[in-house]
Amino acid sequence: MIIRNRRLWLGIGTATLAGAAVATGVTAEDTMQHNHGSQPGASEPGAPNMLAAPQAGEAYLTDGGPRDTRIRIYRDIALMRGHLRVGDELIREGRWDDAVVHFLHPAEELYGAMERYIKLHGVTPFDRELKAQAEAVKAKRMRAYEQNAKVVQQRLSAALEKFKTFMTPPLRSFTVRSANEVLKVAASEYEAAIEDGRIVNPMEYQDSRGFVWTASDMYDEVAKELEQIDAAKLQEIRSHIEKMKTAFPGAMPPGQPVMSPEEFSELATKIEELSSVYW
Structure with missing residues (x-):
C-alpha cells in the first residue's frame, strides 16, 4: 500500500485537549511530552485527549494524511480491515500467494506507525x-487462518472502541470523516494501479477495492443517524460509493480499467462534499 503526497489533506481544525490541559493553556505537544508517567484515565477529569494532538515533524503525520490524529487512527484501523477483506477474498478464490501481501501490510506498514x-x-x-x-x-x-481472522477482527474492534473514548461526540462525525479519508487512499491506490491505460499493479487495485468496501461499511454503521439528519444526501453518497465499486469487477483486475482514475477520484471528492452536513 502506498499513501502518497499528491495532495496535502489537512485536518479539520486545531488540536484540542480535554479538561485541565486546555484551561491552563498547556499545548498538546507539552502534554504528550511531559505527562506520560502520570496520565489520568480517559474517563477521569483532566484526562488529556492525546489523539487530538498532532505534532509537527512526527513521521506518522507527514504522509499527506489527516492531521487530526483521531481521524488518522480511525482511518488506519479501517485500512487494516480493507487489506484483510480483499486478502480474504483472494484466499476464498484459492489465491493464497496473491493474498499474502495484504496480510503483511497491516503489521508492516500500519501497526508500527500506530504503536505509540x-x-x-x-x-x-x-x-x-x-x-x-x-x-x-x-x-x-x-x-x-480462520481462527486467527476471528481474533484479529476482535482485536481491531476492541482497539477502535478504546480509541473512540478519546473522541468528542458526535462520534458519527469521526466515522464519516474517517471513511472519507479511506476513500482518498482508495483513489490514490487506484491511480497507482494504472499506467498507460492498463492496470499494471494488481496489488494496488486490490488495496483500493478493499478500502472502498470498508468505507461503505463505515457509512452503513452510522446510516440510521445520518438519515435523520439528511436522508437525501446519504442516498447520493451511497450512489457514488456503489459507482466506485463498479471499478472492481472482481478481486483480480481486468486488463483495462473500467473507470478512469480521474472519475474515481472525483467520486471520492463528491462524497466528502456531500458528507459535510454530518460533521
Missing part, C-alpha cells in the same frame, strides 16, 4: 495476532 498511540492510550496490543495471521496465510493453512 496504542501504548499511550492503554489499547491492548495486537501486532502478534496480525503476524500470526500473516504466517497462517503464508503456510496456506485454512483452519489456522
Whole structure:
C-alpha cells in the first residue's frame, strides 16, 4: 500500500485537549511530552485527549494524511480491515500467494506507525495476532487462518472502541470523516494501479477495492443517524460509493480499467462534499 503526497489533506481544525490541559493553556505537544508517567484515565477529569494532538515533524503525520490524529487512527484501523477483506477474498478464490501481501501490510506498514498511540492510550496490543495471521496465510493453512481472522477482527474492534473514548461526540462525525479519508487512499491506490491505460499493479487495485468496501461499511454503521439528519444526501453518497465499486469487477483486475482514475477520484471528492452536513 502506498499513501502518497499528491495532495496535502489537512485536518479539520486545531488540536484540542480535554479538561485541565486546555484551561491552563498547556499545548498538546507539552502534554504528550511531559505527562506520560502520570496520565489520568480517559474517563477521569483532566484526562488529556492525546489523539487530538498532532505534532509537527512526527513521521506518522507527514504522509499527506489527516492531521487530526483521531481521524488518522480511525482511518488506519479501517485500512487494516480493507487489506484483510480483499486478502480474504483472494484466499476464498484459492489465491493464497496473491493474498499474502495484504496480510503483511497491516503489521508492516500500519501497526508500527500506530504503536505509540496504542501504548499511550492503554489499547491492548495486537501486532502478534496480525503476524500470526500473516504466517497462517503464508503456510496456506485454512483452519489456522480462520481462527486467527476471528481474533484479529476482535482485536481491531476492541482497539477502535478504546480509541473512540478519546473522541468528542458526535462520534458519527469521526466515522464519516474517517471513511472519507479511506476513500482518498482508495483513489490514490487506484491511480497507482494504472499506467498507460492498463492496470499494471494488481496489488494496488486490490488495496483500493478493499478500502472502498470498508468505507461503505463505515457509512452503513452510522446510516440510521445520518438519515435523520439528511436522508437525501446519504442516498447520493451511497450512489457514488456503489459507482466506485463498479471499478472492481472482481478481486483480480481486468486488463483495462473500467473507470478512469480521474472519475474515481472525483467520486471520492463528491462524497466528502456531500458528507459535510454530518460533521
